[in-house]
Amino acid sequence: MTSLDLTLTGAEVLLPGDGLSRCDLSIAEGVIQQDRTGRRVDLTGYLVLPGIVDLHGDGFERHIAPRRGAMKQMSEGILAAEAELAANGITTAVLAQFYSWEGGVRGPEFAAQVFRAIAAVKNSAVTDLIPQLRFETNMLEDYEGLAHRIAEWQVPYVVFNDHLPHDRLAQGKKPPRLTGQALKAGRNPDAHFEMLLNMHVRRNEVPAAVEVLSAELVSMGVRLGSHDDATAETRAWWRDRGVRIAEFPETLEAAEAARSAGDHVILGSPNVVRGGSHKGNASAVELIAMGLCDALASDYHYPSPRRAALMLAKTGLLDLAGAWALVSSGPARVLDMQDRGTLVPGKRADLVILDAGTHRVAATLAGGRVSYMSGDIAARFLG
Structure with a gap:
């Protein structure tokens, strides 16, 4: 080339x-x-x-599945996403693909298609595309053989998520938007609710399953992260299992725990641009001011890393070099990419x-x- x-x-x-x-x-x-x-x-x-190194972005979803069932040539969607990445100054992009009970574009079968498409176009793309698997930890039936599939898909980065609405399920109540979610996944709403309840009931089996999987992935050299840590104890639990990246910690406590132990902290650029979390979590700007951020990621909006860095410099919170480091040299260090x-x-x-x-x-x-x-x-x- x-x-x-x-x-x-x-x-x-x-x-x-x-x-x-x-x-x-x-x-x-x-x-x-x-x-x-x-x-x-x-x-x-x-x-x-x-160039911007984006550690976590799922904005490519709109390119690979603009409407349910509409995208048949997955590789074309990945290349369309690359064009958007490049137009926003991103030169290295971690494409964060769900592997979730939500099904549809976030289900296991779709994830396999996405990872194969990334592998197919990676060498012909100009932007460096890196696949990330976001695994929902309550999917106990999917642990067996998952490490092998991750190797087959050439995925070097796995993040553990738990988006199950445990509070509602503990009360036996249907979560909001359940019907729409079920239909998107091609499931009967009652069957979908029953599946969620069953996963919630078996939640105590999850830690042991995660322990085995994370050990296997660490031995394979796969980079591991946890998503939405809320407490210092949670962060410590993940760290003990080789999970050294804290993605979007929800609280100051969790971010401080990560930093004090030498773990990497990734925050969302949209949080900076918006002036706060859309979910009411810790303010990224406040965490940055306290020195509790190694890198800013696009999360769901590719223009945001550039905008966030420039905003931080304009407000005087950081100088331009320090602000831009959060979207360039900082994330490169998290990925141990010393060449960029x-x-x-x-x-x-x-x-x-x-x-x-x-x-x-x-x-x-x-x-x-x-x-x-x-x-x-x-x-x-x-x-």
């Missing part, structure tokens, strides 16, 4: 430790070069920043170019290859 060989001049470049500096940036053979190389491209009026996240010689030429006035994405390059470009900047690259 051919990458660009050129030197970008005239732009303000975000360098580690220096903030924005007006300097040249040379790329060739897919990496940032020490010396000037290739044709010069004048990017006066633009900002050049490290900063604009220094030898690193991958992953970068996003913003209009200096509007801060809109003008172009995105991943591995020195153009994944997105729009408007006047194209004429500069074409010479």
